[in-house]
Amino acid sequence: MNQVKVHDWTVKPPCVAVLHVDFKGKESLLRSADEKLAEAVNLFEALEVEVVYSDIVRLSQVNSHTLLGKGKVEVFAGTCRDLKLDAVFVDCDLTPSQQRNLEKAWQVKVLDRTAVILEIFASRAQTKAGRLQVSLAQIAYQQSRLVRSWTHLERQRGGLSKVGGPGERQIELDRRMLLDKAKVLREKLAQVKQERGVQRSARTKQHILQIALVGYTNAGKSTLFEALTGHEAGSENKLFATLDPLVRKLKLLSGREVVLSDTVGFISDLPHELVEAFKATLEEVVASDLILQVHDASSLECMAQADDVAAVLKQIGACSIPIIHVVNKVDVIECRDDITLEGIYCSALTGEGLEELQQRIEEHFAHVEVVHELEISAAEGKKIAWLHSHGKVVEQSLKEQTWHLKVQLESSVWQKYQKLFDVG
Numbered sequence: 001m002n003q004v005k006v007h008d009w010t011v012k013p014p015c016v017a018v019l020h021v022d023f024k025g026k027e028s029l030l031r032s033a034d035e036k037l038a039e040a041v042n043l044f045e046a047l048e049v050e051v052v053y054s055d056i057v058r059l060s061q062v063n064s065h066t067l068l069g070k071g072k073v074e075v076f077a078g079t080c081r082d083l084k085l086d087a088v089f090v091d092c093d094l095t096p097s098q099q100r101n102l103e104k105a106w107q108v109k110v111l112d113r114t115a116v117i118l119e120i121f122a123s124r125a126q127t128k129a130g131r132l133q134v135s136l137a138q139i140a141y142q143q144s145r146l147v148r149s150w151t152h153l154e155r156q157r158g159g160l161s162k163v164g165g166p167g168e169r170q171i172e173l174d175r176r177m178l179l180d181k182a183k184v185l186r187e188k189l190a191q192v193k194q195e196r197g198v199q200r201s202a203r204t205k206q207h208i209l210q211i212a213l214v215g216y217t218n219a220g221k222s223t224l225f226e227a228l229t230g231h232e233a234g235s236e237n238k239l240f241a242t243l244d245p246l247v248r249k250l251k252l253l254s255g256r257e258v259v260l261s262d263t264v265g266f267i268s269d270l271p272h273e274l275v276e277a278f279k280a281t282l283e284e285v286v287a288s289d290l291i292l293q294v295h296d297a298s299s300l301e302c303m304a305q306a307d308d309v310a311a312v313l314k315q316i317g318a319c320s321i322p323i324i325h326v327v328n329k330v331d332v333i334e335c336r337d338d339i340t341l342e343g344i345y346c347s348a349l350t351g352e353g354l355e356e357l358q359q360r361i362e363e364h365f366a367h368v369e370v371v372h373e374l375e376i377s378a379a380e381g382k383k384i385a386w387l388h389s390h391g392k393v394v395e396q397s398l399k400e401q402t403w404h405l406k407v408q409l410e411s412s413v414w415q416k417y418q419k420l421f422d423v424g
Helices: 033-045 072-083 096-106 114-125 126-145 146-150 166-205 221-227 270-279 281-285 303-313 353-365 381-390 412-419
Strands: 016-021 050-059 087-091 110-112 210-215 248-250 257-262 292-297 325-329 371-379 394-400 400-411
Touching: 016 033, 016 072, 016 110, 033 087, 033 114, 033 292, 050 072, 072 381, 087 096, 087 114, 096 110, 110 114, 110 221, 114 126, 126 270, 146 210, 166 281, 210 221, 210 281, 210 303, 221 248, 221 257, 221 292, 221 325, 292 303, 292 353, 325 353, 353 394, 353 400, 371 381, 371 412, 381 400, 381 412
Parallel strands: 016 050, 016 087, 087 110, 210 257, 210 292, 292 325
Antiparallel strands: 248 257, 371 400, 394 400
């Protein structure tokens, strides 16, 4: 192992440690092992524990029983005793047997990356939909680890005919209970998915353009959402502060109304169980007309984080949707020349760059729109209001009792206008 790093701490319980495993041949060009370790520590601390020890373990060969080599396992067992650790976070995915064997060797609770992220999500879930999604992800994770709870029971010995021993019966019973619970959760989530689908369908029928905010966790998406819409999103400076999509109308500078949704933050190596469980949430991204990908300009890992977000977008089938890159938190950096990302520089906190961002959104939608010249009677205010909310009014003047307008509209919106107001 590398040189021991012990953090300052004053409160003993719970006493926890973090080990980041750096696999030979799988090193990242964009993110160093030290940076990955720092993120792992930040993850564990999100559970309101105090990390008293952290280290990088470099592996050239994986031990199928304990992941780490025998010598490293024995050395760290002494560390666990000396620091009287209560839990250890091994920052990678462990097999059930590896997790069980490490717990035996170290005599502490061992959690892998998926377990820690699931714990964070469980502590953040506030709404019914969020709790359902987290519960389903936890069940998927628990199913492969049922055997860990019943190693003290016989699995085959003592069985009659084709009937296994008491351990096997208990495992099967628990597996069946989890499957039944998962079925109920999926049915409830299907209702949530249907309700959100109806809401999206209604917006589509009204030809309201949809924009989704995405980005690495804690990049400032919720703060940007609040700054643009004026609606509180519960933004906090912590990981995964937003789990449930929040959808609000956004009036652009031209007066056109669009819909903006704030979504769950992404992270590197996002567990498959979470991606599957949060499909109802992530569909807000897939169904959007435009994505605003928010980057944290103050993070030294912003380039690596951008790649991680792109990987998740590909995973959920949203990589073909147009993207505007938003480089956020420029108010807390000293030299902007050091930023290598291209995009709209802004600060959701101070408001800097937000007007430029709105203009960029307008320009994007203008590329797929046609300008229509219209003459509308001053008495037909409903038509004029509809055009303002569904398109961009480029010019508008009143002569006597007739409005002369130039309006930028998508072809589908123009067809809707013609049908709604019986215009030839």
